[in-house]
Amino acid sequence: MTKEDVKIPKATLKRLPLYYRFVNTLYNSNVDRVSSKELSEGLQIDSATIRRDFSYFGELGKKGYGYNVNFLLNFFKTTLQQDMITKVAIIGIGNLGTALVKYNFSINDRMKITAAFDASPEIIGKKVGNLEVFDMKNFEKIANETGVQVVILTVPGNVAQDVANLVTNAGINGILNFTPERLTVPHGVHVHHIDLGVELQSLIFFMKNH
Structure with missing residues (x-):
């Protein structure tokens, strides 16, 4: 088998x-x-x-x-194709996005955050860690140029679906979603939802019951 x-x-x-x-x-x-x-x-x-x-x-x-x-x-x-480097982009450079960019998966040298995007004029063009924050309007072009394969969403929930649409239209098939929204994506696109509230609630449950 x-x-x-x-x-x-x-x-x-x-x-x-x-x-x-x-x-x-x-x-x-x-x-x-x-x-x-x-x-x-x-x-x-x-x-x-x-x-x-x-x-x-x-x-x-x-x-x-x-x-x-x-x-x-x-x-x-x-x-797991650990002999290949997976290139990751982060969309939404607020507190969480900034922390993730600076962390940049230092625990695993086979995953690398290669691009950061935001829609805020106050953030676009600034440096976070070693990355320049690009305008989300240019996502498809830059993602293709840099070979992005996976996207991490740390945007406000009310724009999460619109951003996911842009991401999937650009041919990205993997999304790690830190927003509370449940995304609708085309067949073949994989979404993993990270709900910190649910994870914390689950942890507390196991602490009390085990």
Whole structure:
């Protein structure tokens, strides 16, 4: 059974970067092999879930042996295309957008914020971190020139859908949405919603009940 033969659940796909990051840490610590139990303890994910996730991609380990760390690392690196740099643009350079630009995914050198956009004349043309803030009117042209593949939206909710329309019209297929709005996008465009209020509420729930 391979990923070409079966539809992989979205929940599994969202866990793959967690697996990659943890396995990369093991590799850098000169660990040769790891069991699903050790993965479970390190990631706080049930070992049965880990084995099920891995099973979608074929035989990644051996019973009684576990998983070869170097093999897993190369597998996840290829699967997540970690040998390629993903270019990201941020739209909306307010407090959150500014913080993200300055952070610039320093935890992962395979993702890079290469462009920043805003609609405010007070911000356009200014430097934030190492990036000049471009006028949103020029989004499609600049996004194509710089090879943007993913967009992070940190705009006011009342303009989120209009901005998403501009983004998808420019051929961008990935949006990380920090606004409270649920976006309508064409088929084939992937949107991940980050609702900080919901995440905090979920955290408090687990704190109280576990």
